[in-house]
Amino acid sequence: MTTDVVSGKRILTTLVVMGISEGLRSIVTVSETSQRLMRFSLMLLRIFLVVIAAALPLAAQFRADDPYPRIHDPSTVVTEGGEAWCLSTGVGIHLLHREADGRWKREAPLYREYPAWHKVEVPENKEHLWAPDIIRLKDKWFIYYSVSSFGSNHSAIGLVTGKTLDPKSKDYGWKDEGVVIRSRRPDRFNAIDPAVILDEGKLWMSYGSFWEGIFLIELNPDTGLRKSDDAPLKLAMNPEIEAPFIHKHDGWYYLFVNWGKCCRGVDSTYEIRVGRSKTITGPYLDKDGTDMKDGGGSVFLGTQERFIGPGHASIFNEKGKEWLVHHYYDKDRRGRSDLRMLPLTWKDGWPVVE
Incomplete structure (x- = not known):
């Protein structure tokens, strides 16, 4: 408070x-x-x-001068009906939209009841669904999310689809599409933190957390599910790495990741790192030319004063202006996680935040 x-x-x-x-x-x-x-x-x-x-709820504690809500692991921000929408980690997957005055309003969660496969795949899950991402394909929204538990790679990435994000619409509703990919011991990866990108007609999903790093698979753009059982392609590695996001700019593919630990309030060590490649499948090199698979990754955004442990980056293009979307832990609010959007520009082929 x-x-x-x-x-x-x-x-x-x-x-x-x-x-x-x-x-x-x-x-x-x-x-x-x-x-x-x-x-x-x-x-x-x-x-x-x-x-x-x-002891009042945190929902009632927003400062009058602060348009951003408490949030963790924000998705890519998208637009529908002239409004911006965002998803985040939480019970049932949190849904928010930005109102005309710039403030974000929290809607009812997407899920009221979970599909049966959640408990079958990950019985240890505590009903929090992590790190969703969203993309519009044809006439539907495709939302990817993680079912997992802390410290384990016993995880699964699920998919849900729907026609609209607006709960007031008669077309509002969500359909479970099942499991996209799962991980178990002795898998090299952890199937969480999905991020999707449509590139030249092909749909790709990067994902991963700790274990052996960040991986990439191709998805079927019609179903949103995995296209084949080919082995996932490794993109980046660090002992503490997660939250990938791929963005295309001027013929380059940029891979943003997090290094460090999240979820510790003011003690969080998250920082955002980046590398780039001429192909979506890599190799992604940092500014020094080091492959991200070999531990490379240039620091893009770290802790700054009260803004501790920035993480889970994505880029939102609004009317030709790009914004870096992420969460951080607020030193002035006892380390609670808040949404933050910073103007993003490019210099010498690399992203820069103002």
Whole structure:
């Protein structure tokens, strides 16, 4: 909870309780012992109300000057009906849209009931679905997401499709399309953190977390599912790597990844790294010419003052202007994860944030 919110609610609580106290004293004549009991009771009431105020849901704690919501692992931002939409990690997959005043509104989660295969594939999953990504193919939205648990590569990437993101539309609804890819021991990869890109008629999905790094598979653009059982192609490696995203710009393919650890609030060590290639399948080299499969990756964005551990990058093009979409851990808010969008430009063939 922000300091301003806590302070404001404490002041309001104190004034209300003091008013009650003075009113009671002015109309009630009691013994000295009773007065002491009354003062003690009112003191307890003050403490109780302050504790209640401090326990208000985080959803009510956004600062008036802050348009960005609490979020983790934001998807690619897309547009429908003139509005921007975004998905994120959470129970049922969180769905948000940006309103006319620039603020983001959280809608009901996509899933109310999970497909049976979730518990069959990953019985350890705690109902949080991780790191979704989204793409429009023909007349449908294809949403990819992760079913997993911390510290394990017993994971699966699922797919759900629907005609619209707008819950108010008569066409709103989602269809489970099943498993895209799964991982188990002794697989070299962890099937989480999907990111999809349509390139020259071919649909690709990068994914991966820790284990042996970031991998790439081709998908069927008609079904959104895996095109073949060919071995996944390795793109990048680091002992602590995840959250890939591929973006094409001026004939180059740019692979963004995260190094470090997430999900530790102000102690998170996430940083975004990047390499580029002339083909989507690699090799991706950093600014020094080191292959990302060999541990290469130029630092693109790291911790800056209150903005700790930036991660899970994607790029949103709005009216010809590009934005870097990511989350970070806010030092001024006890390390909670928030959405952030920074203007993105290009210099000497590499991305730069303003």
